[in-house]
Amino acid sequence: MSGFSEYTNERATYHPKFDSEEGDIILRSSEGTLYRVPSFVLRTTCGFFGSMPSLTSRSSSGSKSDTSLIPTEHPDDILSIFLLLISGLEIPIWSSFDDVCSLLQLCKSWEAPGPISIIRSSITSPFFLSDPLRLYATATHFGWEEEAKIASTHTLKLNLHDEHWEKTLSSLGVGSLLRLLRLHRSRRDKMKEMLDDITLFNAGNSGNPTTGEVPSCMSCGMTIDHHEWREFKSKVFWEMDRCAAADVIGSVEMEDWPETVACWAAKCKNEVCGRFYYDKVVTVKKLKECIARLPKTV
Known part of the structure; x- marks a missing residue:
């Protein structure tokens, strides 16, 4: 050289x-x-x-x-x-x-x-x-x-x-x-856990199949099956699986989901009562609080 x-x-x-x-x-x-x-x-x-x-x-x-x-x-x-x-x-x-x-x-x-x-x-x-x-x-x-x-x-x-x-x-x-996959999955699974928690979402998770307690309307006592809430939770779960950031949860875009529309419209079948089962404002607030509690980094 x-x-x-x-x-x-x-x-x-x-x-x-x-x-x-x-x-x-x-x-x-x-x-x-x-x-x-x-x-x-x-x-x-x-x-x-x-x-x-x-x-x-x-x-x-x-x-x-x-x-x-x-x-x-x-x-x-x-x-x-x-x-x-x-x-x-x-x-x-x-x-x-x-x-x-x-x-x-x-x-x-x-x-x-x-x-x-x-x-x-x-x-x-x-x-x-x-x-x-x-x-x-x-x-x-x-x-x-x-x-x-x-x-x-x-x-x-x-x-x-x-x-x-x-x-x-x-x-x-x-x-x-x-580590990365665990972060994404843990957010989804933790969100599901909170959505199923009766202390966080009492309106949709009332009743206990284990003890035979049947969910019922808080106003008139008519039986409720909560299928709208279950379908909404399922939609949130799959949305979290698709995008762990959960930007859509609680947003205006979420309001267009058929599951969301059905959930907010669900009410007691007793015509005399007609009470709406799920409070939209309270539920959205709790959803956002749950998202804020999710892990954010590996």
Whole structure:
């Protein structure tokens, strides 16, 4: 790697930010662009280069008589940002999550903790949270627990049963995958448990089949079978299974469900009584209170 005359002809292209004669190492991207970088910068920021014998001996001798060329397998859009980061220069706005993941892999392979810490500090910005499952996968891969928790909360709006997420889910470690699935499932199951709780929803859960107690109208005593409430609970359960965030529960959209319409319209069959079984305002309030009590992170 001692000579580079074949790369100094008129066909050679240097990155405008990395073409100073102060650089004694030339990195070449997979697209052929050349980057002059001081060996000191590479040694002090990257464990990979710090242990490279040719760079260590260069440091010891203090010689700059030769410039070494090191080919890499990384494209310009990834290599350039990496070098900007380790050089303390301004970087462009992220263009895609794929680029960030590729950059993180480069940082990992070259043992560069500095750039990784910089990326981590911005990883929960709106740009990354727009793809929360990918963010969760990235955070768990690098062991970033707080970022993983934040990402897991934002995944609640996703239907993980949709095949669209299959590729990202398959990239997760078994432990991380189980934690995420457990979060989504526990919200659904906990909600069902509360919907069945007679102390929370007495109007719909009155009666006790075990003791033979039959639910009846609180005004006239006429028997009730609560089928409208059971169908409504079933709808809420499946909605929670589809979207653990439960954004629809208690919303205007929920009011359009046939099950909701039937539930609010249910009333005593005794024409003299005609009491409505389920108070809409009270029930919606309790539903929202239940959702607020559900677990939010892995």
